[in-house]
Amino acid sequence: MSDADIKRQAALASIFASALLTIGKLVAGLLSGSLALLSEAVHGLLDTGATILTFFAVQAADKPADDEHHYGHAKIEAVAALAETGLLIVLAIGVIVEAVRRLMTPSLEHVDANWLTFAVLIVSIVVDVVRWRSLDAIAKRTKSDALAADALHFSSDFVASGLVLAGLLATRFGVAQGDSLAAVGVALFIGIAGYRLGRRTIDTLVDAAPAGLSERLRRTVESVPGVVDIEVLRLRPAGPQVIGELSIAVPRTMPLEKVFTVKQRVIAAIAEDMPEVDLTVTANPRALDDESVLERVLLIAARRRLPVHHVTIQDVGGKKSISLDVELDAHMSHGAAHELASSLETAISEELGSDVEIETHIEPLEVDELSGRDLAPERTREIKKVLVSGALNGGIISDVHHVRARDTDAGIVVNYHCRVDPALSVHAVHEAVDVLDRHLRAEVTDVVRVVGHADPLHGAP
Numbered sequence: 001m002s003d004a005d006i007k008r009q010a011a012l013a014s015i016f017a018s019a020l021l022t023i024g025k026l027v028a029g030l031l032s033g034s035l036a037l038l039s040e041a042v043h044g045l046l047d048t049g050a051t052i053l054t055f056f057a058v059q060a061a062d063k064p065a066d067d068e069h070h071y072g073h074a075k076i077e078a079v080a081a082l083a084e085t086g087l088l089i090v091l092a093i094g095v096i097v098e099a100v101r102r103l104m105t106p107s108l109e110h111v112d113a114n115w116l117t118f119a120v121l122i123v124s125i126v127v128d129v130v131r132w133r134s135l136d137a138i139a140k141r142t143k144s145d146a147l148a149a150d151a152l153h154f155s156s157d158f159v160a161s162g163l164v165l166a167g168l169l170a171t172r173f174g175v176a177q178g179d180s181l182a183a184v185g186v187a188l189f190i191g192i193a194g195y196r197l198g199r200r201t202i203d204t205l206v207d208a209a210p211a212g213l214s215e216r217l218r219r220t221v222e223s224v225p226g227v228v229d230i231e232v233l234r235l236r237p238a239g240p241q242v243i244g245e246l247s248i249a250v251p252r253t254m255p256l257e258k259v260f261t262v263k264q265r266v267i268a269a270i271a272e273d274m275p276e277v278d279l280t281v282t283a284n285p286r287a288l289d290d291e292s293v294l295e296r297v298l299l300i301a302a303r304r305r306l307p308v309h310h311v312t313i314q315d316v317g318g319k320k321s322i323s324l325d326v327e328l329d330a331h332m333s334h335g336a337a338h339e340l341a342s343s344l345e346t347a348i349s350e351e352l353g354s355d356v357e358i359e360t361h362i363e364p365l366e367v368d369e370l371s372g373r374d375l376a377p378e379r380t381r382e383i384k385k386v387l388v389s390g391a392l393n394g395g396i397i398s399d400v401h402h403v404r405a406r407d408t409d410a411g412i413v414v415n416y417h418c419r420v421d422p423a424l425s426v427h428a429v430h431e432a433v434d435v436l437d438r439h440l441r442a443e444v445t446d447v448v449r450v451v452g453h454a455d456p457l458h459g460a461p
Helices: 002-033 036-059 073-102 115-144 145-172 178-205 214-221 255-273 293-303 334-352 378-393 427-441
Strands: 229-238 239-250 275-287 310-314 319-329 355-366 398-408 411-420 446-458
Touching: 002 036, 073 115, 073 178, 073 427, 115 145, 115 319, 145 178, 178 229, 178 275, 214 229, 214 239, 229 275, 255 275, 275 355, 319 334, 334 355, 378 398, 378 411, 378 427, 411 427, 427 446
Parallel strands: 239 275, 319 355, 411 446
Antiparallel strands: 229 239, 310 319, 398 411
């Protein structure tokens, strides 16, 4: 059975329970002349009307969101609860006025506490306790403001009936104004219950975040790796849910794919710790104090979708000097390519300061796929011999293998693997491979591109 069905059944049962108890208290109150019991009967009559209101509010609150109510109809329950609060306050004031009038005019006090009166009160207390516990459990499960208001009504009825019973017992044993004093107690209790309900309902209507939830959310979100800070956190209750907005800060150097992963982890962490919370999560880039110059340069180039490599950063007499290779379409005119390179230099200067020296080297980028054909095996073997002889002369590279040579419209493209000492630095290996590449292109002039992949030498110390 769904939560909506459970709420409707609970509200319907409350209507019948309130109506039957009200009739019993009204009859007993009229027969006994007890103001406290008549106050309880009027209270019950108002409760019956309130439970009917709750029933319709629960039905309306479960309607889905529409074009006019983008966040659904859950707050209809809070409006119903506010109406019930007003009824409680009015009842409390009316009972106090009548009780004070009787206390000031003792002749008005005439109570006949018979067995029917006590029977009605005892049955009422039992029913109130059962309904209170049942409604309270359902309200907590479904996060229903209207059912919570109903549960509070039945709990107040339970205490109020106890006060009436005590007042009638006092009257029975000779305390003339016991019933009026009990009526004052009932009125005060109803007023306190109304205040508590009203405060909770108003918090819901003015979108007050549940106490302590913001702190819990912050701890959960900040524990997710990649979250630098929480910039915005807005929460508002909406029936059984808490909805809102969350804006987090992430490093601006973080790739978009990683940003998406961080957002998904935040959503998953919230769902695991607080399943009733549904937030719209956004991520904003933030410049961090510990960003390196290299990270900032690569970020600027990535924003312009310009591939760069071989970024060299120097400190010359306290002044930064940056040089880099930027790859541009090989078929682009040099004038257009120079303009793009200059715009990249300007962007870097704006980011790092005008006193930074920036130089770019333009390299051709083949943006179109080349149609390739494997060279004849004997030609590939000749190219491998050239690579092996060049490696022997260098002394760093060994075991040239997996050589592939393809003929393309632009020329021959060669790919190969080799092995090097894993203890060597990246710079040293790159220089050795570069020397071997230049050696091959000098010996085989129709080779236009060489890609050498260096694997660690197994068994090296």
